[in-house]
Amino acid sequence: MTPMTLPRAIAIATVALLVGVGIDLLVGLPTGRAVLLGLGGCVGIIVVSKWLGKVWLQRPEDYYERERALRGGESGPAVHDAEAEHG
């Protein structure tokens, strides 16, 4: 799967939105709520989370190893289950 182009994305979203609102009117559901929650919620969750990640939360995946290396870490206990290793 490859990301689609912006004009195609807008066209598909518009058609789907009209169909969704049409179904709402037909069934008697709050108009556009499902569209807003599904499409808007999905896009919103991705955008907000990615933004939080960029500005605050995300670090290189070896972040804690580096922190440990800085202070000279020690190993934890490890129960080695040899039986499982060999099936």
Next chain:
Amino acid sequence: MVDLLPPAAILLVGALALMGVRGRLGAMLMLALPVLAFAQVTSLSPGDVLAVEFYGFTLEPLKVDALSLAFGYVFCLAAFLGAVYGFQIMGTTERVAATMYAGSALGVVFAGDLLSLFLFWEIKALASVFLIWARGTEEAGRAGKRYLYVQLAGGKILLAGVIWHYALSGSLAFTAFELAPATVLIMVGFLLSAAVPPLHAWLPDGYPMGTVAGTVFLSAYTTKASVYALARGFPGVELLVWLGVAMALYGVVYAVLENDIRRLLGYHIISQVGYMVAAVGIGTELAINGATAHAFAHILYKGLLLMGAGAVLYAVGESRGSELGGLTKKLRWVLILYMIGAVSISSFPLFSGFISKELVVEAASVDGRTLVLLLLKLASVGTFLHTGLKLPYNTFFGPDRGLVPKPIPATMYAGMALAALANTVLGLFPALLYDLMPFPVDYNPYAAAKVVETSQILFFTALGFLLMLAKVDAERKLSLDTDWLYRVAPFRVAAWVRGLRPERAPEPAPGLAPHPPLRTRVASGVAEVVGQLPMVKEARASSDSPVYPTWMVGAVMIATAVVVLGVTFV
């Protein structure tokens, strides 16, 4: 079965027996134990009580009602499914730990008094850590230590609350509590084990470090036993509604950023438990049914999801989404079975998550909580986005990385297939689940409007995912969480203090680790607490004084502080 035998006893004694039985015989015994425990649970009836005298206390290691029975059934079922899945891949340590863990969780849900509850609670914490340590890696060893310290700190907070509550009320009965300082401590103990932010970081830190089968067990018991405890002790506490909603969304945000597929599923445990905590906070009969039903279904579908992710890890030795891909044909059946779990958690009609989550959502709706309703539906969008779309896309459909899977044992497939079957059967026949609920259920999840709206939301979520495909690639990064506060912050503060006062905290000589002084300080803290014990005993002897409970609570709280400090060793 034997009258009034606590089902926990079967698993706990069985776990001890498993220590001496290795290989295939051990695997078969592990499989038989949950069947026996399940049979014992079915022989119990609401109102059954086993009371024993213990040093002047009346303990009730078995007290049965509809709520405990519902959790009892699914805990046995989860132990059985986990034993099938792990039949060929679990070693003796894992079998003993998993069985003891399941047994202690069963003990928690049938405990009629707070002392019995606490004892099972602690066994649960101790047994479960071995499922992490059994992974055998240094990283798992450290993660297990952090997990254990946090769980033990939670246990001590719970104990402090229990002692204080007993001192004030003279009762150890585990019933619905009024909020007071003592019972708030009990609630905090429960909230920590339910992984309510900011007390949650032990879960995404520890669970993904577990063994392939161990993480399946871990996902079933600790948080759900806590949901049970909250439902019994604190139904209708308004704070829980908002903590639950925050949890549901918190897990969703972190899941967007997460690269490790088992950690991503861990964040979704937090999100899903959020629904249950919110339902407990709403506190109506419908909401408690919703919390119970969702816990039941969650154990089944989350177990299945982690079995699928575990199978991928087992087959290719990798669980980072950024390193996976191109596995649709190589692991076709894992994908199919995983997707049954994914549509279940995403609340697709005809699967288990739909009939349980809708109960929670309906409870919020009936209670007139429009904002809660909308936020829970939004969290549901995030659930499908990650577990149903992003994770399978990155893991199976993404670019082929040339991974060559090793064969997966048939019993792992069997465990997944049975879990998939359970999720489908519950979705098709909701009455099977609803009949187990603590209160009568008069609700039809398959009303046309609900099915249409849910289907629309899912469709538009999938569309949103396709539109944002370029943004959802797994990144080789980790996300800071509240475990940073005990993994990094103390050292930063110590370094800062050393920087400010070099004459008091000189830089260590080259080649010397900076740990020994800290270790010495913690050791002296332990010695100080131990030194207090005779005073506590003395104070307790003059039990007329209202001071002694505060001595006891103080000692327990100091012990908690020591345990928390101990985290800095890790």
